[in-house]
Amino acid sequence: MKLEFRLATLVLESIERKRISFDKAYNRTLRKKFEKKEGFLYNVYELAWNSILKSYLADYIYSEVFKGRKLNIRRQCALRVAFYLVAYNRMNPETLAMYSGGLIKKELLSFLRMVYREDVEGIVADLPFDRKLSILNSYPLTLINSLSRFMKKRELEKFVKSQNRKTMWLRVNTVKIDVDKAIRSLEKEGVYVSQDKDYPYLLKITQCRKIVGNIRLVKDFRVIPMDKASAVVVDVLSPSRGELILDATAAPGIKSSLILQLTEDKARVIAVDLSRNRLYQMHKIINKLGVKNIDILLSDARKVKIRNVDKVLIDAPCSNSGAIRRDPALRLILKSKPKLYEHVASQRSILDNIVNNIRFRIGVYATCSVIPEEGEKQMARLSDILNIVKVKSIGLEGYRGYLNYDKFSRLFPHTHDTDGFFIAKFKGR
Template sequence: MNERLIIDLLAKSLYEVLNHKVSIDVAFKRACKGKCASSLNEREELYNLVRNFISDYFKIICVIGKNKRVSLKELARRWIKGLNNIPDTIPCRLSYSEWFYEKIINLLGFHEGVKLLSALNERKWWLRINTLITSEEKVLRMLDEEGVEYDIDKDYPFVVKIRSSPKPVRLLKPVKEFKAIPQDKASVMVVDVLKPEPGDVIADLASAPGLKTSLIMMLTENRSKIVAIDVSLKRLKIMRVLLKRLGVNLSNVSLVLADSRDIRVRGINKALLDAPCSNSGAIDKDPGIKIHINQGKIDYYSRLQKELLENALRLDAEEVVYATCSLMPEEGEEVISYIAQKFEFKLVKEIKWLSNGYKLVGFYDKLMRAFPHIHDTEAFFIAKIVKKS
């Protein structure tokens, strides 16, 4: 693809992220339609180019000047030629908005905040071995044969950290055969905190795309029952296909189209709320989040999470795990603080080696946070709530 077409691709991808607030994956797909080569290798190279360009958006703005109006194509052109004279400020060097930078520094302090922001710029790849249809040994052998360099996780032997791969992770043979699933270790931690056991009846209150549902079934060897709830019929249909391919016994999973803010589910003993959120903890996966995150979006999801968790605590479940892929206290500590005014419960710090919550609440040491610069994962907030009888 010549330089003119590459500039066009970069500009159109950025347009989608800026104006339609979509993920980089969606933006690239739309911009690439009918234009990109069918070669997987070339397509992957173009995708990485788009990803890096969008990640550098604020760096480009710093060089050009915030008040200078230029076309998206000019932004792409300047980036391709190389950025010179980048202002020597941390938001510019690491490519974040000043608002986001200040918010993180206020939460973590300067040194920890800079480490976190740097780590968020580095893509991390984790694979969860799907023992419902294969063994850990077989998948590790397959990865060896494909020349993948990896580390077996010390906490979860069915999870591996990919150090390097000769091909995109999604094109690895065990991934294509559903014997391994790209799933961040922090996402696995959320299910670990739930401690699912055979015989449990669990409500998964925001279940699509189904990775945590499938992990629950894997850990219980298909011997638990799950009520998997989502507001999107389309997502539930996709989830059903995925669960089947992953070897989940669908007779033990009830897929329910409903809004978990007002659903009533009887006969459950545990509930999982991996709530919709701003995804500020997943910038490494989608740098476009840097661009379209704002306080309004955080406040919207905070209100939604309060409503979802409030209803979750009205269900029969004795234990509720609430989690968000967010760095923001509005989508974590503040939600628990709000709920504590309405319900009596105790908080359990199930995974001792995770960081505590932010010291904005008195019970911060009973909350769990995963950070990319400490745990080498996406950033997650996790709370285990046990009702008082």
């Protein structure tokens, strides 16, 4: 347990210092030192993950007990891991202190003894609804306040609590393997799935005691981790053979590759991204996925000039507030209000450039976001010059109160068991 505790602490610290995803922080922390110890790897992964899910409560109770005192980042992260182990795994604080490698000093040990005795969730029972919901579910208060404009309390609570259920989707790469064979191969690895009724090439993991990235079929690129919401976006685009399609913000290429998979590599994709490193990684991924009809272009979607295409996919950079269930690091990153809105200006610039400078028949704009500033508001701004088309998908309508809200589509984890997503469709001028 000593090593698991320290590594889980370092995963959280990496997220706090570098503002990176959970999987990236985990992989950087372990750096393949323990790649043969599957059970150990899984335990560290789950401990770090679950500690983040209780991190707001740990931080709140500590701040109430030790008013005005602040911990450095590493000790704060150690506190969160220790809090989860003591409050929810009922680990003895003295035993844990011995495993902590000096991270739990006398003051923190006394705090953990109190946690061990108390009903920790009862401590926040008298707080206002929104703050209590945020703390108990480690979900950003700013997001709760934003969503409360569009959801009643009961639905909002259901939505926030759904973020704590880990649902993982896999896309079968039918270029390399058929669905039935993929299911059988996964079961041999101890990974059990259910086939999606809307998109038969999608599988929802129902039982798995492995890190998804360590599944053999994932390593071989025969199945690809891909949330169902992303498949819905490509479905709304409705790619066909022979079409020239611009993927304006393409890296790492998962949606581009699905376009080619669905058209049996008979469409042509121009995949644009402004990061040389991301495009390098995308090139490697595309090659391993087995699709070929793609041109990768280093350019900025805010400035790129391409004369004529049939369709445009704008899966814009965003807050990723819709992916909190899939990436718990976002619970820590998005606690800061400015982080929620830092991509709004670039979304506006991308839309303006593509709408005004590229000829196309159909465009799809999508964000993995639950806030209207990255969805309905962006499209409302262009309503005078765009012909908005009603999205036909499994999703719900957009947020009421915005122009054309009934033509947009929104996906939610508590309703669709997907990431939170906004999707709009429009005709070119």
